[in-house]
Amino acid sequence: MIYRCGACGGLLEVRHDLEALRDLRTPRSWKALFRERLSAIRGFHRSGVWRYHELVLPDLSPADAVTLGEGNTGLYRLEALERRAGAGPLHLKHEGQNPSLSFKDRGMTAGVSWARRLGVRAVACASTGDTSAALALYAARAEGLAALVVVPRDGITLEQLGQPLASGCRTIRLDTDFDGCIQLLQELARLHPLYLLNSLNSIRLEGQKTIAFEILQQLDWEPPDWIVMPVGNAGNVSALAKGFSELRELGILERVPRLAGVQAAAAAPLARAFSEGAPEIEPLVAGETIATAIRIGNPVSAPKALSAVRASQGVFLQVDDAAAADAKALVDASGVSICPNSGVAVAGWLQLVSEGVIGRRESAVVVGTAHGIKFSRTTLDYHRGTSPAGPGAHANPPVETAATLEDLERAAGLACG
Numbered sequence: 001m002i003y004r005c006g007a008c009g010g011l012l013e014v015r016h017d018l019e020a021l022r023d024l025r026t027p028r029s030w031k032a033l034f035r036e037r038l039s040a041i042r043g044f045h046r047s048g049v050w051r052y053h054e055l056v057l058p059d060l061s062p063a064d065a066v067t068l069g070e071g072n073t074g075l076y077r078l079e080a081l082e083r084r085a086g087a088g089p090l091h092l093k094h095e096g097q098n099p100s101l102s103f104k105d106r107g108m109t110a111g112v113s114w115a116r117r118l119g120v121r122a123v124a125c126a127s128t129g130d131t132s133a134a135l136a137l138y139a140a141r142a143e144g145l146a147a148l149v150v151v152p153r154d155g156i157t158l159e160q161l162g163q164p165l166a167s168g169c170r171t172i173r174l175d176t177d178f179d180g181c182i183q184l185l186q187e188l189a190r191l192h193p194l195y196l197l198n199s200l201n202s203i204r205l206e207g208q209k210t211i212a213f214e215i216l217q218q219l220d221w222e223p224p225d226w227i228v229m230p231v232g233n234a235g236n237v238s239a240l241a242k243g244f245s246e247l248r249e250l251g252i253l254e255r256v257p258r259l260a261g262v263q264a265a266a267a268a269p270l271a272r273a274f275s276e277g278a279p280e281i282e283p284l285v286a287g288e289t290i291a292t293a294i295r296i297g298n299p300v301s302a303p304k305a306l307s308a309v310r311a312s313q314g315v316f317l318q319v320d321d322a323a324a325a326d327a328k329a330l331v332d333a334s335g336v337s338i339c340p341n342s343g344v345a346v347a348g349w350l351q352l353v354s355e356g357v358i359g360r361r362e363s364a365v366v367v368g369t370a371h372g373i374k375f376s377r378t379t380l381d382y383h384r385g386t387s388p389a390g391p392g393a394h395a396n397p398p399v400e401t402a403a404t405l406e407d408l409e410r411a412a413g414l415a416c417g
């Protein structure tokens with residue numbers, strides 16, 4: 001159970017034997033294999049993570065896999081946004097369609113399966129709400145694997161708090177923020193045999209990089225010009241960068257997309273370091289934001305993410321809560337329910353288009369990281385006009401009226417005269 005290099009202290013990274021993989025199949029034959037597995041009705045390869053088994057964790061035996069058929073999430077064109085911005089094509093990869101309603105399931109099927117292979121007894125994580133839900137769910141499926149999650153007392157939603165409780169996971173609420181939770185948990189893990197499944201765990205990133213694989217497969221292996229995603233601890237952006245670069249080395253991809261990592265203004269150490277051209281981030285104390293899943297002042301994968309985004313000719317930027325809330329409302333109203341953190345990414349796309357960083361004819365895929373239903377309070381506040389982010393431009397408040405036919409008719413806008 002090690003996560004960092006003994007010599008330099010940097011996070012470990014999984015390195016695949018790309019030469020062996022190149023010898024195994026041609027790019028064409030890899031694509032044919034992945035296409036064939038798409039038609040699986042059940043079993044290991046039906047998962048949108050394990051469909052790419054050989055490129056994810058080739059040493060994992062399918063018998064050790066703990067899977068809920070994760071991945072296989074929708075890729076939706078957002079025409080209403082395209083018209084508004086006068087740019088496109090724009091797609092949203094809806095990772096909220098995973099079993100626990102966020103992309104964290106992709107990392108957890110890998111991490112919990114690996115825990116089983118290692119024979120560990122207990123897994124743990126600190127979380128802003130989605131990692132804990134995913135860990136609890138997969139640990140429950142694993143049977144016999146004890147799970148512990150540590151969350152900030154006030155930093156996660158009611159729906160997210162209910163998830164690990166329902167899965168039978170020991171759930172500890174601490175009177176601190178995420179950065180405080182992870183620090184204490186790491187100290188605890190030095191004293192007790194706990195396998196940590198935060199994104200400092202390199203195995204998790206192997207699962208998460210399949211977001212990149214699936215997007216490409218859904219676009220018939222034609223890469224978009226840009227991938228735009230919300231960034232908190234910066235594991236996911238590092239994972240996608242790794243996925244794209246491996247596909248290029250295997251000859252499956254000719255060019256990799258540029259990456260745009262979007263942060264909430266209240267917790268934007270990477271955006272700040274990027275705009276200052278600094279070699280590394282300055283950790284900060286995160287302020288309040290509706291994007292609670294990315295409210296992190298000291299991202300553990302910051303060095304990996306900075307170099308990956310720079311290498312892709314990409315950018316980091318920040319947006320405020322009002323822009324994120326309006327962007328979420330626009331996407332929600334187009335029939336795709338997203339979370340405020342995904343709203344941060346959509347607002348980032350709008351901003352990059354308006355600044356001309358993303359050209360009007362450049363294609364982009366925004367990664368929607370969790371489902372809107374996990375953040376009902378934020379949605380209700382927005383539409384009722386009680387959001388801390390201020391009044392929304394697209395608010396659709398509920399109408400309350402007395403229970404008579406006349407009142408109902410008036411409220412429905414059907415009264416004549």
Ligand SMILES: *Cc1c(COP(=O)(O)O)cnc(C)c1O
Pocket residue numbers: 102104130131199230231232233234235236237293294339341342369370
């Ligand atoms: C975890 C999470 C993120 C951020 O991912 P990182 O790997 O921490 O950068 C964004 N959105 C949601 C909904 C998340 O749960």
